[in-house]
Amino acid sequence: MNAPSSPRLILAPIRGITDSLFRNAYIRYFNGFDLAVAPFVTTMQSKRRKQPADLAPEKNKNLAVVPQILSKNPARFRELAATLATMGYKEVNWNLGCPYPMVANKKRGSGLLPFPDRIKRFLAEIRGIELKLSIKTRLGYHQADEIIELIDIFNDYPLTELIIHPRTGKQMYKGGVDLEMYERCLKLSCHPVIYNGDIITREDFFRLRERFSKVAGWMIGRGALADPFLPARIKNLPLPGDEMKQLRLFHDEMFNAYREILFGPSHILGRMKGLWFYLSRSFSDSKKLLKKIQKCKTIKQYTIIMEQVWR
Numbered sequence: 001m002n003a004p005s006s007p008r009l010i011l012a013p014i015r016g017i018t019d020s021l022f023r024n025a026y027i028r029y030f031n032g033f034d035l036a037v038a039p040f041v042t043t044m045q046s047k048r049r050k051q052p053a054d055l056a057p058e059k060n061k062n063l064a065v066v067p068q069i070l071s072k073n074p075a076r077f078r079e080l081a082a083t084l085a086t087m088g089y090k091e092v093n094w095n096l097g098c099p100y101p102m103v104a105n106k107k108r109g110s111g112l113l114p115f116p117d118r119i120k121r122f123l124a125e126i127r128g129i130e131l132k133l134s135i136k137t138r139l140g141y142h143q144a145d146e147i148i149e150l151i152d153i154f155n156d157y158p159l160t161e162l163i164i165h166p167r168t169g170k171q172m173y174k175g176g177v178d179l180e181m182y183e184r185c186l187k188l189s190c191h192p193v194i195y196n197g198d199i200i201t202r203e204d205f206f207r208l209r210e211r212f213s214k215v216a217g218w219m220i221g222r223g224a225l226a227d228p229f230l231p232a233r234i235k236n237l238p239l240p241g242d243e244m245k246q247l248r249l250f251h252d253e254m255f256n257a258y259r260e261i262l263f264g265p266s267h268i269l270g271r272m273k274g275l276w277f278y279l280s281r282s283f284s285d286s287k288k289l290l291k292k293i294q295k296c297k298t299i300k301q302y303t304i305i306m307e308q309v310w311r
């Protein structure tokens with residue numbers, strides 16, 4: 001078990017941002033994360049039994065990664081899990097939390113949460129897969145107490161851990177997190193439970209840890225994208241004297257890497273704008289800065305803005 005001074009920190013999957021390129025650049029300039037859960041791959045993508053390119057072992061040497069699958073089809077889940085096993089993975093995460101209507105309306109991600117029988121059947125049908133299983137979920141789709149019945153089902157399956165984001169699917173990211181319901185889950189689950197949601201500052205983390213001493217680990221997404229030093233701040237790890245310089249090195253590495261692998265300014269700038277959507281929060285006048293970046297249409301314009309930013 002981790003000593004209280006060294007909490008287990010997990011980088012949350014943020015599709016479109018925390019891909020292997022991000023994870024490798026991140027680990028070069030910042031520290032504090034023990035593990036990352038990768039953004040989901042769907043079993044539709046795996047129809048041709050192709051190995052998911054971003055999960056290739058050679059791209060994932062620097063930070064331990066658990067791949068994540070979004071699926072409601074147990075046969076396809078098994079197939080993709082078998083492919084991941086041949087790639088050397090030992091564990092897979094099942095996404096039961098995605099709130100986006102395109103996903104949830106098809107009873108995938110959090111859209112499956114109001115159907116405990118289907119979840120039970122799914123788990124029964126994937127029992128015995130080669131990989132260990134963890135689940136990332138919300139409290140429910142329509143209502144926060146949908147999880148109560150689900151915890152019983154999860155308790156019957158040998159999960160490595162249960163990651164809970166204490167919102168409903170319908171809430172998306174609006175409104176507050178429901179810490180009362182999270183507390184009930186923590187009491188009812190026989191699996192190690194990970195907390196995930198709205199850890200934006202070091203103070204947020206310590207407040208939550210004070211309340212939930214039984215939590216087995218802490219998953220952080222948007223907070224670490226806005227302040228990449230957050231995990232190091234939480235763990236009291238040494239920070240660089242010049243944080244801005246470090247941010248710049250990280251940014252430049254991402255920018256150059258995307259310029260190498262992506263074709264055309266709109267793709268490259270799309271990725272960088274995705275990054276700045278969060279990172280801008282570390283800067284003064286963040287809204288104005290973000291607006292300026294979002295308006296950018298050419299690489300040249302973007303480079304000029306960046307020169308001003310780092311100056």
Ligand SMILES: Cc1cc2nc3c(=O)[nH]c(=O)nc-3n(C[C@H](O)[C@H](O)[C@H](O)COP(=O)(O)O)c2cc1C
Pocket residue numbers: 012013014015016038039040068095097098136165196197198199219220221222223
């Ligand atoms: C743009 C975006 C993409 C996301 N992609 C995924 C994903 O692929 N898989 C997943 O389980 N969660 C995904 N999430 C949810 C996050 O992993 C996390 O649960 C959520 O952001 C709450 O944690 P945070 O407050 O620390 O960011 C995504 C969230 C956002 C905002």
